[in-house]
Amino acid sequence: MATKSVIRNVNQHVGETVTIGSWLNNKRSSGKIQFLQLRDGTGYIQGVVLKNEVSEDVWNKAKSLTQESSAYVTGVIREEPRSPSGYEMTVTDIEIIQITENYPITPKEHGIDFLMDHRHLWLRSSKQRAILVIRAEIIRAIQQFFDTNGFTLVDPPILTPTAAEGTTNLFHTKYFEEDAYLTQSGQLYMEAAAMALGRVYSFGPTFRAEKSKTRRHLIEFWMIEPEMAFVDHEENLRIQEQFVSHVVQSVLKNCRQELETIGRDISKLENIKAPFPRITYDEAIEFLHFQGFDIPWGEDFGAPHETAIAEKYDKPVFITHYPTGIKSFYMKPDPNRPEVVLCADLIAPEGYGEIIGGSQRIDDPELLEERFKEHNLPVEAYQWYLDIRKYGTVPHSGFGLGLERTVAWICGLDHVRETIPFPRMLYRLYP
Structure with a gap:
């Protein structure tokens, strides 16, 4: 069974499988790889989903995630010097909590009044x-x-x-x-x-x-x-x-x-x-x-x-x-x-x-x-x-x-x- 962790503490779990309750901050894909930018309040980590290494169900769940959708993401923690945090997660499973629709604050520029209203x-x-x-x-x-x-x-x-x-x-x-x-x-x-x-x-x-x-x-x-x-x-x-x-x-x-x-x-x-x-x-x-x-x-x-x-x-x-x-x-x-x-x-x-x-x-x-x-x-x-x-x-x-x-x-x-x-x-x- 995976250990429950927070992003701030993943340095204690290198090589282990952990589950992190998180929100999707951003996402990009490259063919058979999806890169999930995850946050949990304690920090940020990139979750890497490899199509050839997960079930079709997990792959499709990753594809369905939208900005600020919430999920329990499970995977193996590994060191990654190119990452700002120094670590990445190789995703093995995803349990969706909620798929968010039309999140108001998108990556584009917003005026200060709009941001203060939100x-x-x-x-x-x-x-x-x-x-x-x-x-x-x-x-x-x-x-x-x-x-x-x-x-x-x-x-x-x-x-x-x-x-x-x-x-x-x-x-x-x-x-x-x-x-x-x-x-x-x-x-x-x-x-x-x-x-x-x-x-x-x-x-x-x-x-x-x-x-x-x-x-x-x-x-x-x-x-x-x-x-x-x-x-x-x-x-x-x-x-x-x-x-x-x-x-x-x-x-x-x-x-x-x-x-x-x-x-x-x-x-x-x-x-x-x-x-x-x-x-x-x-x-x-x-x-x-x-x-x-x-x-x-x-x-x-x-x-x-x-x-x-x-x-x-x-x-x-x-x-x-x-x-x-x-x-x-x-x-x-x-x-x-x-x-x-x-x-x-x-x-x-x-x-x-x-x-x-x-x-x-x-x-x-x-x-x-x-x-x-x-x-x-x-x-x-x-x-x-x-x-x-x-x-x-x-x-x-x-x-x-x-x-x-x-x-x-x-x-x-x-x-x-x-x-x-x-x-x-x-x-x-x-x-």
Whole structure:
């Protein structure tokens, strides 16, 4: 009896007869030979059907298979250096599960709207599968980094009574008789958790109701948000660059074949190792003026500005010490220069923009109360957040990494819509 296997493990069965549950990705024939391109979710393998070595029934079953038809295919595994996987199957039997008719996504070119309407099927393509495998490896590497460096995973709420960064881009809902919002960040809650556990991180969905249609924005996305007690701005930056380096090197080590499948220039990733270059906001403004940009001091950077800065470097670059007026209320001012804050945005190379935003947080309760007034935030709604400073305040820092932007950069994708299984964008809630 044949051993049941998956394509990923056929290297363990060379010379043996195995059965693989699979779909037909593609097919070609040459007289008395049929070549079946099979996939099973774990990988791809070519099944070779020789007319003179199988029954007429098996031969006809192979002929009847159409794109995305499903079947149990049995055969002998052999090494094949010319194959991308290094192995092939000499087919001996086929048990058809379903013959598919008129599969919508054919090998021809399709428009992006058509593909997004059929996202549930587009995921089956080799490129989309490879992206999701890389995404899963990035998630695994993220959790490994924090779990092995003294961080505790904490889950902040998704429904919140207040905003982390203003209410203009929040999804509003009713929580029985009260107003509530879908979270735009778990950061404030993670600060409370850090005071209990020292170093914590969250990993969960966040929502931004921005009516943005850029290639960098999604409405629903995943954020990784560490918070660390007794960590200042400088140590925060060191942890960030070690973290990003670890993730990129893990993908290079464990997903080389997937990177090749999507055509990623691997050489651009091999150089991503700490330390990363750093420039201040002031230096960035000076550079942009030299490059011909008309941007005044005190204005935030847009995508063209970030891209111009990133082009100077072959690694991610920190832009530090932004003006206080354009950053969030909780960021700690530089003691030597209160008009800027102890913060940094990490800009990915190759035009992928900000992948991390972080800062040292305000630990002075009186200063935080002043910030509430300046930003017109109701003190009663944020009293719990102020309590963190009233009872045992300490220097603390944190950051947030956007998963989908990071996947887009590591994969070299043009748009974040391919970085998540079912993207939610301004005009897309289907499928």
